[in-house]
Amino acid sequence: xxxxxxxxxxxxxxxxxxxxxxxxxxxxxxxxxxxxxxxxxxxxxxxxxxxxxxxxxxxxxxxxxxxxxxxxxxxxxxxxxxxxxxxxxxxxxxxxxxxxxxxxxxxxxxxxxxxxxxxxxxxxxxxxxxxxxxxxxxxxxxxxxxxxxxxxxxxxxxxxxxxxxxxxxxxxxxxxxxxxxxxxxxxxxxxxxxxxxxxxxxxxxxxxxxxxxxxxxxxxxxxxxxxxxx
Amino acid sequence: xxxxxxxxxxxxxxxxxxxxxxxxxxxxxxxxxxxxxxxxxxxxxxxxxxxxxxxxxxxxxxxxxxxxxxxxxxxxxxxxxxxxxxxxxxxxxxxxxxxxxxxxxxxxxxxxxxxxxxxxxxxxxxxxxxxxxxxxxxxxxxxxxxxxxxxxxxxxxxxxxxxxxxxxxxxxxxxxxxxxxxxxxxxxxxxxxxxxxxxxxxxxxxxxxxxxxxxxxxxxxxxxxxxxxxxxxxxxxxxxxxxxxxxxxxxxxxxxxxxxxxxxxxxxxxxxxxxxxxxxxxx
Numbered sequence: 001x002x003x004x005x006x007x008x009x010x011x012x013x014x015x016x017x018x019x020x021x022x023x024x025x026x027x028x029x030x031x032x033x034x035x036x037x038x039x040x041x042x043x044x045x046x047x048x049x050x051x052x053x054x055x056x057x058x059x060x061x062x063x064x065x066x067x068x069x070x071x072x073x074x075x076x077x078x079x080x081x082x083x084x085x086x087x088x089x090x091x092x093x094x095x096x097x098x099x100x101x102x103x104x105x106x107x108x109x110x111x112x113x114x115x116x117x118x119x120x121x122x123x124x125x126x127x128x129x130x131x132x133x134x135x136x137x138x139x140x141x142x143x144x145x146x147x148x149x150x151x152x153x154x155x156x157x158x159x160x161x162x163x164x165x166x167x168x169x170x171x172x173x174x175x176x177x178x179x180x181x182x183x184x185x186x187x188x189x190x191x192x193x194x195x196x197x198x199x200x201x202x203x204x205x206x207x208x209x210x211x212x213x214x215x216x217x218x219x220x221x222x223x224x225x226x227x228x229x230x
Numbered sequence: 231x232x233x234x235x236x237x238x239x240x241x242x243x244x245x246x247x248x249x250x251x252x253x254x255x256x257x258x259x260x261x262x263x264x265x266x267x268x269x270x271x272x273x274x275x276x277x278x279x280x281x282x283x284x285x286x287x288x289x290x291x292x293x294x295x296x297x298x299x300x301x302x303x304x305x306x307x308x309x310x311x312x313x314x315x316x317x318x319x320x321x322x323x324x325x326x327x328x329x330x331x332x333x334x335x336x337x338x339x340x341x342x343x344x345x346x347x348x349x350x351x352x353x354x355x356x357x358x359x360x361x362x363x364x365x366x367x368x369x370x371x372x373x374x375x376x377x378x379x380x381x382x383x384x385x386x387x388x389x390x391x392x393x394x395x396x397x398x399x400x401x402x403x404x405x406x407x408x409x410x411x412x413x414x415x416x417x418x419x420x421x422x423x424x425x426x427x428x429x430x431x432x433x434x435x436x437x438x439x440x441x442x443x444x445x446x447x448x449x450x451x452x453x454x455x456x457x458x459x460x461x462x463x464x465x466x467x468x469x470x471x472x473x474x475x476x477x478x479x480x481x482x483x484x485x486x487x488x489x490x491x492x493x494x495x496x497x498x499x500x501x502x503x504x505x506x507x508x509x510x511x512x513x
Contacts, residue, residue: 006333017321077317086303
């Protein structure tokens with residue numbers, strides 16, 4: 001626990017000075033406040049931007065942050081120093097993962113307030129977002145572990161992040177894309193968030209998200225066994 | 231005196247390339263031991279094995295009486311390591327960098343200022359690590375290694391790429407640690423550094439130890455390299471081997487009043503290494 005806290009606090013200090021990572025946590029929460037207050041279009045669903053950006057946020061921020069943090073530590077050999085200081089790989093990943101989770105939950109609170117959620121809807125929104133954050137973190141961790149340096153990580157992160165964060169938006173305009181995107185957790189998160197207050201949680205969403213989770217865990221295990229954390 | 235670091239017949243290969251071949255070392259408590267060799271000789275691989283970062287293919291290595299493959303977190307706290315490729319958190323200040331490790335090791339905050347003071351970085355405590363000069367970066371890495379007040383220091387090329395003044399500052403820090411009874415294992419490809427700091431050295435070439443002992447003793451073994459250098463009044467220089475045959479020539483030169491200055495050149499580790507391997511240490 002001591003080492004997890006040390007990694008967590010290290011990440012707090014570092015991110016405050018790391019604009020690349022910090023902007024990932026701030027961009028969509030700030031954007032949603034601006035858009036919800038500045039853009040009013042007739043017939044536009046209520047809190048349209050809060051729902052749209054929440055899904056984009058969950059598909060982008062945890063994924064890019066995890067891959068960026070891990071790959072930077074590998075490239076600059078700071079991870080090796082931590083490992084030599086008796087920080088176990090699991091402790092490191094939990095410390096960084098907990099930090100990214102807390103920051104993303106802070107963003108989620110902004111979306112919840114702007115989106116006008118309360119009571120059971122608020123609980124469901126946060127639960128759905130939490131599941132998405134964990135899945136995106138796992139995906140980001142797979143990329144971070146797999147990559148030797150930040151450049152490799154970025155070249156993998158960008159297309160993966162585009163798929164998970166933009167597919168739900170594109171699927172609003174094209175049924176074929178929507179059908180294809182249903183196998184991704186971010187599309188299912190989008191369906192769940194858009195259904196809060198009107199539709200019950202579908203079995204399809206639960207199954208797809210669960211399968212995505214298992215796949216992410218398997219991929220992470222394979223990447224970790226092949227590459228380790230150094 | 232007890233043996234702090236010991237390696238017995240250690241061998242290590244990467245693929246088909248044998249990087250270390252039957253390495254035997256006995257390093258005693260309180261000594262500065264230098265491992266010298268050109269780049270690619272296997273120095274870093276050996277330090278990784280001795281610190282438990284890497285497993286050997288055969289043989290055994292011990293810190294105290296503990297096999298380095300069985301080292302635990304508590305054991306790691308007993309030794310400080312700086313390696314050339316060990317990174318710093320560049321956006322964080324010197325203090326913040328050390329604070330991470332103070333938390334990990336459960337050390338009080340005053341250990342940070344103590345470690346910074348020891349390496350002369352008190353004034354740079356708030357400077358981001360990425361803005362430090364190379365010499366200061368090296369000192370910050372040393373401060374990190376000193377944080378737990380370890381019994382053993384493993385320093386991999388601690389002065390690599392540093393200017394003479396910065397290197398001298400680090401030498402003083404290393405010598406002050408020896409004066410406090412610490413054991414220092416350092417790798418270097420600079421023979422002057424080894425001659426200045428080390429009680430014992432090993433010359434490593436292509437994974438094998440080719441010489442082992444006290445620097446002066448090793449140089450004495452290659453005494454046949456000692457030369458007489460004579461500068462003549464007519465401006466010419468002569469070199470004679472340091473033996474009986476030279477004595478007659480020298481006596482004649484002196485009798486004829488031709489010799490202006492005479493001095494002997496002692497073999498140094500660089501020339502010894504050249505003789506053994508045909509290579510330069512700094513290669």
